Structures are given as C-alpha cells and as structure tokens.
Amino acid sequence: xxxxxxSVGTGLPALKPGMSIDVARRLLVQEFRLHNLxxxxxDARLLVGHALGLDHTAxxxxxxxxxxxxxxxxxxxxxxxxxAREPVARIIGVKEFWASRSGSTPRHWxxxxxxxx
Numbered sequence: 001x002x003x004x005x006x007s008v009g010t011g012l013p014a015l016k017p018g019m020s021i022d023v024a025r026r027l028l029v030q031e032f033r034l035h036n037l038x039x040x041x042x043d044a045r046l047l048v049g050h051a052l053g054l055d056h057t058a059x060x061x062x063x064x065x066x067x068x069x070x071x072x073x074x075x076x077x078x079x080x081x082x083x084a085r086e087p088v089a090r091i092i093g094v095k096e097f098w099a100s101r102s103g104s105t106p107r108h109w110x111x112x113x114x115x116x117x
Contacts (some may be wrong), residue, residue, distance in 0.1 A: 015079075017072045022063035024048060024072070028079050035083055043088050047078040050092040 025048045032040035049059045051074040089095035
C-alpha cells in the first residue's frame with residue numbers, strides 16, 4: 001500500500017471512517033516517521049491497538065476490518081498526543097518491560113524520557 005504524502009502531515013486528515021485498521025496503522029507509521037519519532041511502527045501498533053481495545057494478535061487478525069467513526073476519532077486523538085511527543089506509556093497508561101506490564105499513572109511518573117547524549 002502506498003500512502004499519498006500530501007494526505008499526511010497535519011492532524012492525519014487522511015485517517016477516516018471506513019478505512020481498514022491496517023491502512024490506519026500504516027498512516028500513523030508514515031506520520032510518525034515524518035515527525036522523526038524513534039519507533040514509529042511500534043508506536044502506531046500500540047496506539048491503534050489501545051484505541052480499539054485489541055492486543056497484538058487481535059490487531060493482526062482484524063487488520064482488514066473497517067473503522068467506525070468513533071474508532072477513527074479515537075486513533076486520531078491518540079496520534080495527536082504522540083505527535084506532541086507525549087510518551088506512549090503515558091498515553092496508554094501501561095509500560096511493558098521484557099514482556100511484563102506495569103501501570104503508568106501520574107504517581108509513577110518521574111521526569112519522563114531523558115534526551116539522548
């Protein structure tokens with residue numbers, strides 16, 4: 001699938017109801033790459049899965065399903081937060097570390113990610 005670069009770049013205008021979950025995820029990947037995020041594929045998968053309430057397996061199994069209007073809006077809202085450089089763990093409220101999950105709430109937050117040297 002090729003995504004027209006003119007359709008991404010400002011607020012995900014190409015993300016709309018009726019497109020497949022896979023196309024929406026790919027749009028997010030492309031948008032995250034354009035904004036030089038460190039892990040665009042992982043971020044997109046986690047955010048789309050969180051917005052739809054799907055784990056990794058269900059996300060793959062339902063990749064051809066079309067998005068309802070509320071789902072497209074939810075994905076766009078999460079993507080906007082990530083594009084504002086908010087950490088994914090803070091957006092979805094969960095941080096995975098070596099396949100174990102821990103909660104991520106304001107009381108767990110410290111200074112967030114540190115800049116690379």
